[in-house]
Amino acid sequence: MILAAVRDMAKDKIAPRSAEIDTENEYPWDIIELYRESQLLSMIIPEEYGGVGTGELTCCLVIEELAKVCANSAHALADHWLGLEPIILGGHEEVKQKFLPQLTTKLAAFALTETEAGSDISGIQTKAVMEGDNYIINGQKIFCTNGGTADFISVFIRTSADRNRGMSVCVVPKETPGFSVGKKEEQLGMRGTPAYELVFEDCQVPKENLIGQEGDGFKIALGVFDRSRPFDAILAVGISEGALQYAIDYAKERRQFGRPIAEFQGIQFMLADMAIQTEAARLLVYQAAALIDQGSSFISQFSSMANCFATDTGVKVTNDAMQILGGYGYIKDHPLEQKMRDARLLQIVEGTNQIQRVVVARSLLR
Numbered sequence: 425m426i427l428a429a430v431r432d433m434a435k436d437k438i439a440p441r442s443a444e445i446d447t448e449n450e451y452p453w454d455i456i457e458l459y460r461e462s463q464l465l466s467m468i469i470p471e472e473y474g475g476v477g478t479g480e481l482t483c484c485l486v487i488e489e490l491a492k493v494c495a496n497s498a499h500a501l502a503d504h505w506l507g508l509e510p511i512i513l514g515g516h517e518e519v520k521q522k523f524l525p526q527l528t529t530k531l532a533a534f535a536l537t538e539t540e541a542g543s544d545i546s547g548i549q550t551k552a553v554m555e556g557d558n559y560i561i562n563g564q565k566i567f568c569t570n571g572g573t574a575d576f577i578s579v580f581i582r583t584s585a586d587r588n589r590g591m592s593v594c595v596v597p598k599e600t601p602g603f604s605v606g607k608k609e610e611q612l613g614m615r616g617t618p619a620y621e622l623v624f625e626d627c628q629v630p631k632e633n634l635i636g637q638e639g640d641g642f643k644i645a646l647g648v649f650d651r652s653r654p655f656d657a658i659l660a661v662g663i664s665e666g667a668l669q670y671a672i673d674y675a676k677e678r679r680q681f682g683r684p685i686a687e688f689q690g691i692q693f694m695l696a697d698m699a700i701q702t703e704a705a706r707l708l709v710y711q712a713a714a715l716i717d718q719g720s721s722f723i724s725q726f727s728s729m730a731n732c733f734a735t736d737t738g739v740k741v742t743n744d745a746m747q748i749l750g751g752y753g754y755i756k757d758h759p760l761e762q763k764m765r766d767a768r769l770l771q772i773v774e775g776t777n778q779i780q781r782v783v784v785a786r787s788l789l790r
């Protein structure tokens with residue numbers, strides 16, 4: 425039911441906006457309104473807080489359908505879910521009651537990365553000091569997707585000097601005094617979901633906005649990544665599926681040497697490899713999502729394997745699809761150069777593909 429409706433919405437309302445969203449380099453508010461109306465914003469929020477409460481696998485299927493036609497639109501939704509996941513995963517009852525019902529219609533973002541803390545997340549320096557009933561936050565975050573548009577941001581803060589156990593996370597509403605949105609980044613791809621700098625200058629946040637206990641931040645961040653990495657992975661799969669279909673249709677139409685290029689074995693083998701890799705990636709992501717829904721203890725390993733393989737596949741398949749279009753693949757009249765630029769980001773965010781391999785190797789050698 426959900427999927428049929430999402431597929432129709434993607435085809436009729438989102439696909440026609442894809443190129444424009446990229447060119448305008450602006451957040452797709454009209455698409456967010458569609459998500460709001462169709463309850464996609466609240467899919468991962470449990471029913472007792474007003475959400476739909478669907479599992480990981482269903483969420484992946486939705487992102488896949490959206491990404492087939494518009495990676496930016498899928499990314500906007502996946503990163504909203506990323507922003508509210510710390511509350512679902514680590515929040516105590518009061519913080520869930522306070523924010524999750526609002527987040528069924530409002531937007532969230534996830535702010536962890538800093539200039540000196542990228543792959544090494546324990547290096548964060550954004551400092552929070554308790555004064556009375558408030559945390560006073562000072563510091564700066566970078567590369568926060570949805571950071572300029574979100575109503576609530578899950579912000580990772582340093583509450584003591586201990587590298588891992590000194591990390592905490594709290595919810596910062598956008599209108600909080602002392603919080604401001606800084607530079608908007610100029611990106612290669614995913615240009616409709618730009619990343620922002622966030623600035624905290626004596627930003628006063630009530631202590632009730634803390635997610636979990638002081639010191640839970642590192643554990644919550646890793647738990648969130650286990651659940652969010654399949655979303656980026658399936659986004660890459662959706663992009664690959666869209667690129668493959670476009671290349672197939674083009675190869676059947678385009679004639680050279682008196683026949684369709686689809687009749688050349690060189691093209692056929694490329695298409696076959698693209699299909700094999702995309703399908704393998706898809707099944708690995710479904711496997712990771714199913715393990716999450718089952719509460720398996722292999723979640724970290726499978727989420728990282730799926731993320732790494734699917735996002736590497738996304739870049740390879742979109743690049744090969746471009747090649748099948750020859751010169752036309754390189755120009756903006758066709759969507760493949762955009763798909764390749766959009767896919768490229770997914771090898772970097774929520775842990776680079778080197779870090780995904782570190783996680784997999786660590787699980788194997790444990």
Ligand SMILES: Cc1cc2nc3c(=O)[nH]c(=O)nc-3n(C[C@H](O)[C@H](O)[C@H](O)COP(=O)(O)OP(=O)(O)OC[C@H]3O[C@@H](n4cnc5c(N)ncnc54)[C@H](O)[C@@H]3O)c2cc1C
Pocket residue numbers: 503534535536537541542543544566567568569570611619769772773774775776777778779782
């Ligand atoms: C457009 C965009 C959107 C983003 N959105 C968000 C967001 O919403 N929220 C958020 O918190 N962050 C976000 N990020 C940040 C992103 O998660 C980081 O960029 C990423 O984790 C890598 O960190 P870094 O850029 O500092 O690279 P670095 O950590 O400096 O890495 C540089 C290179 O060294 C490699 N490397 C580092 N450590 C190791 C190691 N141990 N072994 C092997 N190789 C290693 C990396 O793989 C990489 O190739 C976003 C980034 C971009 C570009």
